[in-house]
Amino acid sequence: MTGFSTLADLRRHCQQLPSPDLDAVAAVRARQAQLTKPLGSLGRLEALVAWLAAWQRREMPRLDRVEVVIFAGNHGVTANGVSPFPASVTAQMVANFAAGGAAINQLATLAGAQFRVVPLSLNQPTRNFVEAEAMDEAAFMDAVHIGYESVSPGDDLFCPGEMGIGNTSSAAAVAGALFGGGASWVGRGTGLDDAGLARKQQLIAAALAHHAHVQDPLEILRVFGGRELAALLGAVISARHKGVPVLLDGFVCAAAVAPWAKLVPGALDHIQAAHVSAEAAHRRLLETLQLDPLLDLGMRLGEGSGAAVAIGVVRAALACHSGMATFAEAGVDP
Numbered sequence: 001m002t003g004f005s006t007l008a009d010l011r012r013h014c015q016q017l018p019s020p021d022l023d024a025v026a027a028v029r030a031r032q033a034q035l036t037k038p039l040g041s042l043g044r045l046e047a048l049v050a051w052l053a054a055w056q057r058r059e060m061p062r063l064d065r066v067e068v069v070i071f072a073g074n075h076g077v078t079a080n081g082v083s084p085f086p087a088s089v090t091a092q093m094v095a096n097f098a099a100g101g102a103a104i105n106q107l108a109t110l111a112g113a114q115f116r117v118v119p120l121s122l123n124q125p126t127r128n129f130v131e132a133e134a135m136d137e138a139a140f141m142d143a144v145h146i147g148y149e150s151v152s153p154g155d156d157l158f159c160p161g162e163m164g165i166g167n168t169s170s171a172a173a174v175a176g177a178l179f180g181g182g183a184s185w186v187g188r189g190t191g192l193d194d195a196g197l198a199r200k201q202q203l204i205a206a207a208l209a210h211h212a213h214v215q216d217p218l219e220i221l222r223v224f225g226g227r228e229l230a231a232l233l234g235a236v237i238s239a240r241h242k243g244v245p246v247l248l249d250g251f252v253c254a255a256a257v258a259p260w261a262k263l264v265p266g267a268l269d270h271i272q273a274a275h276v277s278a279e280a281a282h283r284r285l286l287e288t289l290q291l292d293p294l295l296d297l298g299m300r301l302g303e304g305s306g307a308a309v310a311i312g313v314v315r316a317a318l319a320c321h322s323g324m325a326t327f328a329e330a331g332v333d334p
Contacts (some may be wrong), residue, residue, distance in 0.1 A: 066311055075166035121230055170224055247307040271291065
């Protein structure tokens with residue numbers, strides 16, 4: 001069980017940050033110094049192994065159990081025409097995930113990851129945050145709990161993703177409320193034309209003005225977010241407490257965890273940004289959160305797809321670290 005039931009409890013839980021295992025990091029670096037390569041020559045791959053060791057708390061990390069979990073939710077703000085797709089597509093895509101027909105199914109299989117989709121009250125969209133708070137405290141905490149319980153202590157790597165028509169509007173509003181900049185965080189999402197983008201920007205600006213009194217980071221996510229964003233936050237908090245490193249997907253995922261970063265410095269240290277997406281504000285948000293993306297492939301699909309691709313990079317890092325011979329084993333002069 002999570003041990004928290006209110007926003008005040010969650011806020012206190014967010015302040016409790018388990019530390020990395022620095023002895024495991026030292027062991028990784030000692031081994032890397034003996035492998036048959038110039039020191040540091042594998043660049044960021046070497047840092048990734050140290051990151052895995054730090055948060056798995058193992059001198060030799062492993063990737064036996066990697067999970068991709070997609071949280072899905074529906075948004076009342078779609079009534080304002082913020083997406084070229086209707087809200088009904090969320091449930092249809094969840095069915096497609098279950099049938100194995102989406103891009104993420106192919107990528108997760110290729111990456112050797114287990115895949116799950118977690119729908120959150122799809123028949124009950126959040127309220128339209130342009131005119132009301134998206135969730136009351138009970139709905140928000142229910143979603144956080146679902147996300148928290150989705151992470152197993154046996155996971156070696158956790159890759160959360162999202163599905164929810166309209167959720168780039170939530171992400172833009174959350175970023176604007178947390179960091180300022182108004183509607184400059186708004187992008188085209190699933191492919192708005194110029195007129196649609198202008199309408200979306202106007203709506204987000206109006207919503208930010210309407211809720212300008214909301215300042216607490218967790219309250220900002222409750223007021224502007226969706227159930228899938230709340231579940232994402234719960235999952236990432238859970239991973240920190242259960243010793244599971246996290247590969248984070250795109251703009252919506254970054255916005256979901258941004259309130260924790262605003263609330264507690266160092267909260268996202270167990271996270272690697274899998275990629276920077278083509279959604280206009282994602283790179284800016286990653287820079288704000290001090291997360292350096294592993295990949296830049298122009299992707300903007302969401303649904304955990306960038307994280308799934310980046311699993312291969314992490315596997316490559318660990319394969320070199322665990323499989324290479326040392327100078328002594330290979331008979332090579334160091």
